[in-house]
Amino acid sequence: xxxxxxxxxxxxxxxxxxxxxxxxxxxxxxxxxxxxxxxxxxxxxxxxxxxxxxxxxxxxxxxxxxxxxxxxxxxxxxxxxxxxxxxxxxxxxxxxxxxxxxxxxxxxxxxxxxxxxxxxxxxxxxxxxxxxxxxxxxxxxxxxxxxxxxxxxxxxx
Numbered sequence: 001x002x003x004x005x006x007x008x009x010x011x012x013x014x015x016x017x018x019x020x021x022x023x024x025x026x027x028x029x030x031x032x033x034x035x036x037x038x039x040x041x042x043x044x045x046x047x048x049x050x051x052x053x054x055x056x057x058x059x060x061x062x063x064x065x066x067x068x069x070x071x072x073x074x075x076x077x078x079x080x081x082x083x084x085x086x087x088x089x090x091x092x093x094x095x096x097x098x099x100x101x102x103x104x105x106x107x108x109x110x111x112x113x114x115x116x117x118x119x120x121x122x123x124x125x126x127x128x129x130x131x132x133x134x135x136x137x138x139x140x141x142x143x144x145x146x147x148x149x150x151x152x153x154x155x156x157x
Contacts, residue, residue, distance in 0.1 A: 003134040011134070013054050016126055017047045023122075024115060031111045032101045042100040049092045057085050066139035073131065082123040086116050 003011055021043045029039035061081055065073075073081075090112055098108035 004138050008137065009055055009058060012130055013051050017051055021047050027115055031114055032103060034101050038101060042097055045096055046093050050089060053088055057088060062137050062139055078124055082120050085123055086120050
């Protein structure tokens with residue numbers, strides 16, 4: 001099944017975040033010692049932030065990717081994707097966790113770091129599985145590269 005464009009992003013984010021909320025709620029409750037209800041609120045808020053960041057990050061990542069001469073998602077590119085996505089979340093989530101779970105910024109950072117280690121692996125594995133099931137974005141297939149080269153050649157002629 002080949003998913004493209006906004007439909008691809010919506011399916012990706014929905015599946016990813018459902019799993020993320022379940023895991024994050026449990027993890028935050030365990031790490032912070034707070035009630036599951038407090039952790040769930042933090043996880044849902046983190047999910048809303050992550051959904052927005054995910055959409056923005058993946059939109060720009062795929063635009064950047066489309067301009068690359070080498071098509072496909074190598075291990076190096078997948079690692080860069082996971083690091084970029086998770087690194088951006090730190091900026092948003094540490095203050096959220098500190099406030100919602102009533103912990104210091106340092107404790108929130110440590111919590112976020114623990115979750116980040118999990119989510120780095122999760123993001124890498126999830127994206128790889130998602131691409132295997134739904135295919136790569138059309139902008140990142142060898143056919144798209146050939147079409148772009150053909151369009152450039154036609155424009156120059």
